[in-house]
Amino acid sequence: MDLYPLINSLRIAAISCTIVFFAGICAAYYISGLPPVIKGLLDVFLTLPMVLPPTVCGYFLLILLGPKRPLGMLLKKAGLRFAMNWYGGIAAAVLVAFPLMYRTARGAFEGFDENLEYSGQTLGLSNTYIFWRIRMPVCRQGILAGVVLSFARALGEYGATSMLIGYVPGRTATISTTVYQLWRTNDERGAFFWVMVNLTISAVTMIIVNLLESGKKKTQ
Amino acid sequence: MSISIHIKKNFGGFCLQLDLEHPGGITGLLGPSGCGKSTALKCIAGIIKPDEGRIELDGRVLFDSKERVNLPPQERHVGYLFQNYALFPNMTVEGNIRCALRHKKNRREAEERLGSALSLMELSDCRRLYPRQISGGQQQRTALARILVSEPDMLLLDEPFSALDSYLREQMQSQIHRLLREYGKSVLLVSHSRDEIYYLCDHVAVMNRGRILRYGTVKEVFADPGSPAAALLTGCKNIAPARRLSEHEVEVPDWGVRLKTHDVVKEEHLEVGIRAHYFHPNARENLFPVYITGQREDPFESRILFRYQTQKEGTPDLWWRLPKDRTPQIMPKKLGISSHNVLLLYGEQKETDSADG
Numbered sequence: 001m002d003l004y005p006l007i008n009s010l011r012i013a014a015i016s017c018t019i020v021f022f023a024g025i026c027a028a029y030y031i032s033g034l035p036p037v038i039k040g041l042l043d044v045f046l047t048l049p050m051v052l053p054p055t056v057c058g059y060f061l062l063i064l065l066g067p068k069r070p071l072g073m074l075l076k077k078a079g080l081r082f083a084m085n086w087y088g089g090i091a092a093a094v095l096v097a098f099p100l101m102y103r104t105a106r107g108a109f110e111g112f113d114e115n116l117e118y119s120g121q122t123l124g125l126s127n128t129y130i131f132w133r134i135r136m137p138v139c140r141q142g143i144l145a146g147v148v149l150s151f152a153r154a155l156g157e158y159g160a161t162s163m164l165i166g167y168v169p170g171r172t173a174t175i176s177t178t179v180y181q182l183w184r185t186n187d188e189r190g191a192f193f194w195v196m197v198n199l200t201i202s203a204v205t206m207i208i209v210n211l212l213e214s215g216k217k218k219t220q
Numbered sequence: 221m222s223i224s225i226h227i228k229k230n231f232g233g234f235c236l237q238l239d240l241e242h243p244g245g246i247t248g249l250l251g252p253s254g255c256g257k258s259t260a261l262k263c264i265a266g267i268i269k270p271d272e273g274r275i276e277l278d279g280r281v282l283f284d285s286k287e288r289v290n291l292p293p294q295e296r297h298v299g300y301l302f303q304n305y306a307l308f309p310n311m312t313v314e315g316n317i318r319c320a321l322r323h324k325k326n327r328r329e330a331e332e333r334l335g336s337a338l339s340l341m342e343l344s345d346c347r348r349l350y351p352r353q354i355s356g357g358q359q360q361r362t363a364l365a366r367i368l369v370s371e372p373d374m375l376l377l378d379e380p381f382s383a384l385d386s387y388l389r390e391q392m393q394s395q396i397h398r399l400l401r402e403y404g405k406s407v408l409l410v411s412h413s414r415d416e417i418y419y420l421c422d423h424v425a426v427m428n429r430g431r432i433l434r435y436g437t438v439k440e441v442f443a444d445p446g447s448p449a450a451a452l453l454t455g456c457k458n459i460a461p462a463r464r465l466s467e468h469e470v471e472v473p474d475w476g477v478r479l480k481t482h483d484v485v486k487e488e489h490l491e492v493g494i495r496a497h498y499f500h501p502n503a504r505e506n507l508f509p510v511y512i513t514g515q516r517e518d519p520f521e522s523r524i525l526f527r528y529q530t531q532k533e534g535t536p537d538l539w540w541r542l543p544k545d546r547t548p549q550i551m552p553k554k555l556g557i558s559s560h561n562v563l564l565l566y567g568e569q570k571e572t573d574s575a576d577g
Contacts, residue, residue, distance in 0.1 A: 115306040
């Protein structure tokens with residue numbers, strides 16, 4: 001059995017989840033401090049990929065990164081070709097998972113008592129320390145929820161991924177594109193196998209999150 | 221050991237204009253909620269940026285709009301005790317205090333300071349507990365310990381006792397009283413409780429609608445609040461418009477009486493205030509017939525509502541407060557007030573009053 005789709009899906013999910021984690025948190029942090037009008041506009045723009053059909057996202061990605069488009073050609077010169085390459089899957093996953101991380105992180109930050117930040121500042125703590133050692137731990141639950149959602153979304157990404165990188169066994173195949181391909185070619189057993197793989201990963205993720213949460217609660 | 225604040229900050233409908241020269245010691249900012257007291261503290265701490273002005277602490281410029289100086293809170297060395305204490309919920313008592321010792325290079329010295337702060341504030345037993353596992357009093361002591369180990373040049377206390385129940389409040393007040401005396405640097409304490417200010421502070425600034433109405437030693441300001449708003453804030457219950465009759469006499473139309481005053485009446489139109497504790501049935505001055513309209517008993521005090529026989533309809537009843545053991549069985553037919561205790565209040569409302577009259 002070729003396990004390439006598993007490895008490919010996991011690396012795409014892991015890398016895009018990491019990118020989305022930092023990007024989402026930064027966006028949430030800076031945007032929550034902006035004036036209401038700009039905040040509203042940015043909010044709509046950044047949340048759009050969540051409500052758009054993934055194929056529409058894929059369309060935009062192709063327009064942006066396609067090999068004959070300006071940015072795509074520029075990237076090609078740098079040796080990067082997102083279309084029909086496995087790392088194109090990262091771009092697709094980042095785009096669709098970002099709103100989930102951004103929104104949950106922003107919700108968490110908005111519930112954060114700003115006095116904690118101010119008191120940290122008056123005690124002489126650096127803003128970086130306050131962010132990573134106070135704001136993030138206090139908002140841990142929301143952030144963690146965002147990470148899990150983004151990871152799950154990245155792992156399950158199909159629409160934009162299949163448009164941008166297609167399905168090439170051993171090169172761009174992910175679990176979800178493989179399930180579709182195998183089903184389409186009447187390989188029901190193969191499709192079932194990959195469905196079970198996906199189920200297992202999702203279940204394990206949720207169990208780990210729950211364990212982390214209950215463990216943290218006991219120590220506090 | 222002094223702070224000089226001259227700042228302006230506009231919030232749309234509300235304008236904060238603060239001019240305060242604080243010579244050192246403990247100064248209270250007394251005012252109703254929403255008068256800008258906490259905003260004033262936040263401007264000093266560097267959390268809110270004033271529109272213009274200058275803040276100077278012990279000769280160090282913290283903020284100056286003309287010279288474009290605006291030190292970040294981290295460099296102001298001003299300790300801020302928040303109303304809700306703002307303890308970091310993800311850290312233990314010890315962790316919270318250790319945070320403020322991070323800049324100390326010498327680890328051993330930092331640990332010593334932590335130890336002495338814990339024992340000084342009686343926190344040794346709960347050092348490994350999280351903020352939500354300890355009592356309100358312990359939380360406040362943790363917040364104070366955390367601030368004091370960071371060695372600020374000045375302390376700002378924002379309604380420090382409002383989150384405590386009354387028993388704990390009195391305990392913490394005496395403890396903080398001692399602590400602030402030993403601390404010896406400038407302290408600004410914000411409160412809407414005149415008792416707190418009277419007990420803890422040397423000076424008081426009475427604030428209303430973003431401005432300081434009166435500044436002076438606590439004794440001075442309580443004895444002569446100067447304006448109706450300040451009189452109200454220092455707890456004066458009975459206030460009414462008045463007109464000057466002579467240098468030492470005013471007429472109070474609402475009450476239908478003429479009051480002799482010890483202080484010289486300086487303006488034609490003014491208001492008079494009488495503190496509820498100062499009425500006396502056997503006073504020799506300003507004795508007028510009254511009738512009682514209501515009575516309320518507290519554990520150790522009686523509050524009696526009364527009206528002058530000559531009082532205008534529709535004006536509020538007057539308050540008379542006295543210790544319970546001195547409450548008479550038969551209510552007096554007359555109440556008087558010493559001319560020394562008639563407060564003369566000159567206010568901003570003066571012009572509108574005369575326009576009405």
